[in-house]
Amino acid sequence: MTTVHALLSNGASDAAQNIADSLNEGSLTGWDVLGAAVVVVASVPLARAVGALIKRSLRRSGIASGEVSADFARIGKWLVYLLAIALAASILGLDVRFLSVLFAFALIIGALALKPMVENSASGILLLARPSFSVGARS
Numbered sequence: 215m216t217t218v219h220a221l222l223s224n225g226a227s228d229a230a231q232n233i234a235d236s237l238n239e240g241s242l243t244g245w246d247v248l249g250a251a252v253v254v255v256a257s258v259p260l261a262r263a264v265g266a267l268i269k270r271s272l273r274r275s276g277i278a279s280g281e282v283s284a285d286f287a288r289i290g291k292w293l294v295y296l297l298a299i300a301l302a303a304s305i306l307g308l309d310v311r312f313l314s315v316l317f318a319f320a321l322i323i324g325a326l327a328l329k330p331m332v333e334n335s336a337s338g339i340l341l342l343a344r345p346s347f348s349v350g351a352r353s
Contacts, residue, residue, distance in 0.1 A: 250302035257298030
């Protein structure tokens with residue numbers, strides 16, 4: 215656990231050092247800051263639209279219930295936020311490799327956590343898609 219904490223604190227301190235170096239060198243302009251701010255602000259309505267689209271698509275298709283579709287919509291929104299933060303950081307000249315590793319780690323954990331739900335949903339869809347049968351009938 216201390217290794218993860220050290221990695222997180224080193225990544226944050228490296229990011230802060232990169233910002234300080236950019237400010238001292240004068241390579242960070244007002245346009246960079248404005249561009250990063252626009253990306254972050256624009257991500258809010260985009261994330262809401264993505265969440266609404268995911269929720270509506272899952273409800274219309276009947277794949278997921280209301281709560282499950284809301285959970286997937288929330289995941290979609292947070293992915294948009296995370297990508298916007300990474301893009302804004304790269305506009306500011308930060309090294310986003312650290313964020314990429316965290317993003318990949320979060321995706322792996324999410325996939326492992328959602329595996330049982332996906333398996334059960336796939337099984338349910340297969341049961342619904344197969345033709346019904348009756349006792350004594352030949353196929």
